[in-house]
Amino acid sequence: MSALKTLLALALVTSLAGYNSIIKSCSYKSFCDQARGGGSSGATVRCCFSDDCNGQRGSKNGAGTLSKPPHGLLVAALAGKLLLSWV
Template sequence: MGLRRGGMNTLLTSLILVATAAQTAVCCSVCKDQVLRCHTCVAAGEEECDRQGSSPCPQYADACSTITGPNTVMKSCSYKSFCDRDHHDNPGVMMECCFTEACNGPKAHRHRGSPNTAMALRACPALLVGALLTLLVTSRL
């Protein structure tokens, strides 16, 4: 009986993994269709820039950037590949990138790094439900 139960547990675990992988593939293709929003502006200072608001980014933009220089602040949609480049050629100009919704806005906590997993789960609730069900079932095996 122990071998039979072990085989059933393995089968159940395999089915859960396949279902979760399929759900993730479908869900992430839906998540990719959602466009990122970033604060967009060109102004003499941060406060003036922040009043200009946010806008949807082009389809493949995956970062928000803030470029500050002498008496100039520019916020826009950007690309991680652009953010990863070395931008130290211009002294007095600083570039920061972030990767979540409106993260370059007023008093935003800016950080370098990869997109936040929590954002992916928030954007795709089915992925969160699938992950929770997987944890529940596997904890009972």
């Protein structure tokens, strides 16, 4: 059942992010391993396991250099959370 939840969440995020997108997520290693294994969607999954993976300007990953907040990513995360709570 856990693998099904992971695939559903990845499918939802991938469909919102689009083909050939990069999905960044602060998450558990097991989720990242499963998401990388199901890589037929065309999206690239990059995982981070620290508290500052979506850190401020000057951080190593560059996520803080966006000019405006990634509202689509927030919507995808909330939708995934709701979807997983229903399964």
